[in-house]
Amino acid sequence: MVIRNGGITAIAPGAAGRNQDLDAFDAEGMWIIPGLWDCHTHFTQWSYTLGRLDLIEARSAHEAMDMLRGHVSQLRSEGRLDPNRYVVGMRFRHSLWADDEQPTLAAIDAVAGDQPVALSSADMHCGWVNSAAARKLGVQVGESGLVGELEWFDAYCRLDDAPGAAEELDRLLREAEHDAAGKGVVGIRDYEMAENINTWIGRFANGINGLRVQAGVYPERLHQAIDDGWHTGDELPGSNGLGHVGAMKLISDGSLNTRSAYCSTPYSGIEPETFGTMSYTPEQIESYMFVAAKHGFDIACHAIGDEANTIVLDCAERAGARGSIEHAQMLKPVDIPRFAKLGLAASIQPQHAMDDRDVITRFWGHPAGIPYAFRALHDAGARLLMGSDAPVAPLDPWMAISAAVFGTENSNREPFQPEQCLDFGTALASSTQVGRERLKAGDAADLVLLDRDPSTVGTPEEMRAMPRHVQATMLAGRWTYRK
Structure with missing residues (x-):
């Protein structure tokens, strides 16, 4: 396979050998497939999962809050907890949780207190926020603490403008x-x-x-x-x-x-x-x-x-x-x-x-x-x-x-x-x-x-x-x- 100027110019037995001026890479014994898309x-949101709390394994609201509690505790011990910045979590799947294990505002408030916390569902179509984050984002939440669909899309985008986010x-x-x-x-x-x-x-x-x-x-x-x-x-x-x-x-x-x-x-x-x-x-x-x-x-x-x-x-x-x-x-x-x-x-x-x-x-x-x-x-x-x-x-x-x-x-x-x-x-x-x-x-x-x-x-x-x-x-x- 001969490659010039970012493109494949030839694929044939001995093609590379006829171009002695080219750098060679020996891929003998390997398989070549087209690059994947x-x-x-x-x-941006995918990139954030590499550095934010991932709740995909939580099987209930209780487990999600245990994970959040540990995450907040770690941030505090590392000196990275700031009441002016959001703690963000991602990928909770409450559709698979039992009816008595659904998100509540009381539960997330009990764990997060005055620290603004915003959690995004796995499908990104709703969020679970505490009262401090709701006030900061300017959204209204009921007993569930959930922010739905279009309101959440807008609120979640605003998290990217928070201090230190860039x-x-x-x-x-x-x-x-x-x-x-x-x-x-x-x-x-x-x-x-x-x-x-x-x-x-x-x-x-x-x-x-x-x-x-x-x-x-x-x-x-x-x-x-x-x-x-x-x-x-x-x-x-x-x-x-x-x-x-x-x-x-x-x-x-x-x-x-x-x-x-x-x-x-x-x-x-x-x-x-x-x-x-x-x-x-x-x-x-x-x-x-x-x-x-x-x-x-x-x-x-x-x-x-x-x-x-x-x-x-x-x-x-x-x-x-x-x-x-x-x-x-x-x-x-x-x-x-x-x-x-x-x-x-x-x-x-x-x-x-x-x-x-x-x-x-x-x-x-x-x-x-x-x-x-x-x-x-x-x-x-x-x-x-x-x-x-x-x-x-x-x-x-x-x-x-x-x-x-x-x-x-x-x-x-x-x-x-x-x-x-x-x-x-x-x-x-x-x-x-x-x-x-x-x-x-x-x-x-x-x-x-x-x-x-x-x-x-x-x-x-x-x-x-x-x-x-x-x-x-x-x-x-x-x-x-x-x-």
């Missing part, structure tokens, strides 16, 4: 890039709820350049981006071709774990009866899509419930929009062929199926659609893009590939919907920018060297351990990781 991240974030961003490269990742789609274009221009200028980045734009910032002359695919200045403007990211409905994904049938076991909620009216969604399509922006539309997916597919069809539907977690059978027909990719996060399989049983007891219809979408001709939605799941394509292929996290548990599992080749191709298993001459020199053939892996445990077999990662012809 995570097609749905919130990269210095902490710079360090964690570099750590997150290194962590990603060590897993073979060369690119991300970043849907952080922020002004992503200018943010990434600044990051590239500061030498944070270990990944290709497609920076998404939210609807509230779309008109400004249009006025500034941006379009999907435009190169970000100073990125040396690594950064580009991404799609317009629009969140149409809520999430399964907060019982707010918009469905055509009611949630099971919930009183009063609820079908979930839409974040925008169908007319607003269509209007935003029309503006995006008219001005050269792809769409990336979050839709989880089956009725939300029907609505966004209808809106995209009327607006002539192109791009992707993000999550597509529950789909009516009649809507599955529409992805290919409308030229819309299905941006899926297979690990969510593993995390949600018990929640589905609890709250989607009588669905009108198919949850996590990976194989059905593929068989219907839809282009699949795989990702993590980090920090909702870890930024780790091997975890996503494992979930998609085996349908279970470990060999001791039966697969979830085995009929929806993908073959390895499809899962790998859906995790690359080139959309295939192998590199070709003319591709960018984004590649991963492995000391094991991943196509022969036979268990989910082995597939999830594949990052240990990454020997090197190359981005645009330069090494970003070497073991």
Whole structure:
């Protein structure tokens, strides 16, 4: 394989030997695959998980508060507790907790006292805050201490403006890039709820350049981006071709774990009866899509419930929009062929199926659609893009590939919907920018060297351990990781 100017110019026996002026790297005995992508991240929030309290293992509100108590105690002993700064925790999953083990304001106040504490749910669709943080953030909380959906999105973004946050974030961003490269990742789609274009221009200028980045734009910032002359695919200045403007990211409905994904049938076991909620009216969604399509922006539309997916597919069809539907977690059978027909990719996060399989049983007891219809979408001709939605799941394509292929996290548990599992080749191709298993001459020199053939892996445990077999990662012809 001959690489010049960041691209692959030849792949042939003896090709490198005919170019004596090139530096040589002997990869004999290794496997080469295209560089891996995570097609749905919130990269700032994922970076923060490398330095903030992670509550993903908490199995009850009591356990979460024990973890918080220990974290606050450690910060105090290290002299890092400041009443003017937030203590932030992430990824609690109260949808899996018993009814008598749900969040309460009294519990978090008892642990945190006057120290502002803000905890974000695993799906990032709600927060659990104490009274001190509620006052500081300007949000109203009841007995649960929970802040819901749109109010939480706004409040959580304000945490990034707290004292000391910028210095902490710079360090964690570099750590997150290194962590990603060590897993073979060369690119991300970043849907952080922020002004992503200018943010990434600044990051590239500061030498944070270990990944290709497609920076998404939210609807509230779309008109400004249009006025500034941006379009999907435009190169970000100073990125040396690594950064580009991404799609317009629009969140149409809520999430399964907060019982707010918009469905055509009611949630099971919930009183009063609820079908979930839409974040925008169908007319607003269509209007935003029309503006995006008219001005050269792809769409990336979050839709989880089956009725939300029907609505966004209808809106995209009327607006002539192109791009992707993000999550597509529950789909009516009649809507599955529409992805290919409308030229819309299905941006899926297979690990969510593993995390949600018990929640589905609890709250989607009588669905009108198919949850996590990976194989059905593929068989219907839809282009699949795989990702993590980090920090909702870890930024780790091997975890996503494992979930998609085996349908279970470990060999001791039966697969979830085995009929929806993908073959390895499809899962790998859906995790690359080139959309295939192998590199070709003319591709960018984004590649991963492995000391094991991943196509022969036979268990989910082995597939999830594949990052240990990454020997090197190359981005645009330069090494970003070497073991």
